[in-house]
Amino acid sequence: MLNVALAKGRLADSCADLFLRCGIRAEILKEETRKLVLETPDKRFNFFFVKPTDVPTYVEYGIADIGVAGKDTLLEAGADLYEMLDLKFERCKLCIAGFPSMRGVQKPRLRVATKYVNTAKRLFFSRGEDAEVIPLHGSIELAPLTGLSDVIFDIVQSGGTLRANGLVVLEEVFDISARLVANKVRLKTKAAEILPLLAQMKRHVGEGI
Amino acid sequence: MAYFKLPSGVRDALPAECRALYAAEGKLSAAFSRAGFSAVRTAGLEYYDTFAGIGSTVEQSKMFKMTDRDGSLIVLRPDMTLACARIAATKLRQKRARLCYFSDVYDFSAGGNADREVAQAGVEIFGEQGAFADAYAVAFAAECLREIGIGDFIIDIGHVGYYKGVLEGSGLSEEAAEEIRGYINAKDAVNVEIALKEHGASERAQAALLALPSLFGGAEVLDEAAALTDNPAALGALAHLKKVYAFLGEMGAEKYVSFDLGTVKSLAYYSGIVFTGLAGGVGAPVLSGGRYDGLCARFGRDLAAVGFAIGMERALRALGEEPPVPACAAVVCRPGGERAGWQLYRKLLAEGKPCALFTEEGEVPAGYAPVYIAGEGGIVGC
Numbered sequence: 001m002l003n004v005a006l007a008k009g010r011l012a013d014s015c016a017d018l019f020l021r022c023g024i025r026a027e028i029l030k031e032e033t034r035k036l037v038l039e040t041p042d043k044r045f046n047f048f049f050v051k052p053t054d055v056p057t058y059v060e061y062g063i064a065d066i067g068v069a070g071k072d073t074l075l076e077a078g079a080d081l082y083e084m085l086d087l088k089f090e091r092c093k094l095c096i097a098g099f100p101s102m103r104g105v106q107k108p109r110l111r112v113a114t115k116y117v118n119t120a121k122r123l124f125f126s127r128g129e130d131a132e133v134i135p136l137h138g139s140i141e142l143a144p145l146t147g148l149s150d151v152i153f154d155i156v157q158s159g160g161t162l163r164a165n166g167l168v169v170l171e172e173v174f175d176i177s178a179r180l181v182a183n184k185v186r187l188k189t190k191a192a193e194i195l196p197l198l199a200q201m202k203r204h205v206g207e208g209i
Numbered sequence: 210m211a212y213f214k215l216p217s218g219v220r221d222a223l224p225a226e227c228r229a230l231y232a233a234e235g236k237l238s239a240a241f242s243r244a245g246f247s248a249v250r251t252a253g254l255e256y257y258d259t260f261a262g263i264g265s266t267v268e269q270s271k272m273f274k275m276t277d278r279d280g281s282l283i284v285l286r287p288d289m290t291l292a293c294a295r296i297a298a299t300k301l302r303q304k305r306a307r308l309c310y311f312s313d314v315y316d317f318s319a320g321g322n323a324d325r326e327v328a329q330a331g332v333e334i335f336g337e338q339g340a341f342a343d344a345y346a347v348a349f350a351a352e353c354l355r356e357i358g359i360g361d362f363i364i365d366i367g368h369v370g371y372y373k374g375v376l377e378g379s380g381l382s383e384e385a386a387e388e389i390r391g392y393i394n395a396k397d398a399v400n401v402e403i404a405l406k407e408h409g410a411s412e413r414a415q416a417a418l419l420a421l422p423s424l425f426g427g428a429e430v431l432d433e434a435a436a437l438t439d440n441p442a443a444l445g446a447l448a449h450l451k452k453v454y455a456f457l458g459e460m461g462a463e464k465y466v467s468f469d470l471g472t473v474k475s476l477a478y479y480s481g482i483v484f485t486g487l488a489g490g491v492g493a494p495v496l497s498g499g500r501y502d503g504l505c506a507r508f509g510r511d512l513a514a515v516g517f518a519i520g521m522e523r524a525l526r527a528l529g530e531e532p533p534v535p536a537c538a539a540v541v542c543r544p545g546g547e548r549a550g551w552q553l554y555r556k557l558l559a560e561g562k563p564c565a566l567f568t569e570e571g572e573v574p575a576g577y578a579p580v581y582i583a584g585e586g587g588i589v590g591c
Contacts, residue, residue, distance in 0.1 A: 187425075
């Protein structure tokens with residue numbers, strides 16, 4: 001049996017569609033339930049519902065053999081695992097955004113508000129820029145509006161929230177999409193279960209998007 | 210300050226765990242000495258420059274650093290292989306040596322979810338080259354895992370020479386190659402592709418580098434990999450692995466083996482075959498090893514070398530069950546019964562029976578049996 005870590009919500013729905021296309025009896029993922037562990041009727045798969053940012057943790061520790069997580073989460077977690085497949089859904093961009101007046105502005109110590117603290121620190125460090133990274137958990141767009149930060153570093157999907165608050169994308173930094181990740185040991189010790197699944201998913205990725 | 214707590218990343222091994230650790234170390238120690246390895250204890254403190262000097266073999270962020278009295282920078286032993294290579298190159302006069310160790314290594318950057326003090330058991334074979342020596346190291350690694358009682362494991366084999374060979378003539382800079390190595394190790398084909406486009410590698414190299422993340426499985430991947438390159442060094446690495454595999458077949462160890470050419474360990478450290486022990490129940494490798502022919506030369510003497518280390522804590526996790534508590538008698542001496550009690554204690558020990566001596570005050574802890582009571586009239590109860 002394969003243990004699969006999934007993030008609840010939209011990501012789980014897209015995963016369910018992909019699994020169903022691959023012939024996996026994942027219809028249970030579509031049911032309304034408050035259960036955190038769901039088993040397929042043929043007992044081949046065991047799904048764990050975890051917080052999106054916890055998917056890399058469950059997979060790195062080998063509690064889950066494989067999992068599905070956004071590239072943004074993987075970048076931030078920096079977990080030691082295999083990134084096997086780009087599932088091509090939940091696409092968005094990790095961007096630097098702010099007021100249009102910030103375009104091209106060089107500040108000696110840029111204040112950046114973000115949920116992605118590790119990724120932001122690595123990014124500005126790699127560019128040799130001095131930045132003060134301010135950790136937030138939500139409503140990141142509020143930070144430049146209230147003067148907490150100069151810019152924000154966050155995922156942008158439609159850009160609706162940015163526009164509604166008079167902000168613009170200053171730079172697109174990373175392309176984000178959902179990725180299939182695997183525990184480094186389980187890929188080998190459960191190869192007979194994981195590899196055929198991977199091959200099948202590879203065939204069906206990108207359909208129905 | 211709470212002085213009864215411990216800094217993050219380190220911990221105490223209490224009796225049950227310590228018993229399991231020593232039981233496993235005992236079995237390994239017997240296996241090592243049966244195979245002619247001599248144990249060494251290396252210094253706990255070393256100079257920072259030993260590890261950071263040329264082409265830094267240990268990352269700076271991984272070392273616990275202190276300043277010595279003369280102002281030189283010293284570190285808590287970060288790596289046992291380098292310590293053994295230093296000994297073999299500078300202190301042993303022979304051209305061949307077999308060393309083994311049981312030792313803790315320290316990792317400053319770990320912590321939180323990883324240990325900063327890691328108990329390792331390992332062997333290093335100096336002065337041996339070629340496919341047979343490599344096959345022996347892999348077969349002995351499998352034997353050691355079996356010896357401590359791990360049944361469900363595989364040894365996953367790669368070779369840094371394939372990656373190095375493919376890089377030759379690819380036009381990639383050393384920095385770009387190091388970046389791509391990281392992506393290949395994560396089997397992150399998406400980023401390998403992006404990086405290859407960005408840095409503009411030659412087409413032939415691109416095809417091989419893009420395939421690397423998926424070049425794992427049985428011995429058939431060696432042929433798949435051979436079709437992707439015409440670089441002599443890369444093909445040489447594959448031919449070498451085939452020879453190793455053939456020897457492993459003769460040693461009856463091929464059933465433990467799988468291949469992964471996308472496991473590209475540090476190029477500053479490894480020079481040839483690399484291998485990793487993976488146990489069924491544990492999500493992280495229990496054993497890591499490989500060939501590091503260039504390391505001894507850094508210490509002034511060129512010696513070929515291959516070896517491996519077992520992470521004892523992870524190995525114990527793969528075992529699961531703890532060894533039984535050994536039987537131990539107790540002798541309780543009441544006032545006036547000390548002489549009789551002492552004599553019984555000595556007699557039991559002489560018979561090879563474990564025995565603990567207690568005074569009458571307080572209860573005898575659980576687990577001791579039988580419990581003899583010594584009083585004024587000699588042994589008065591049991």
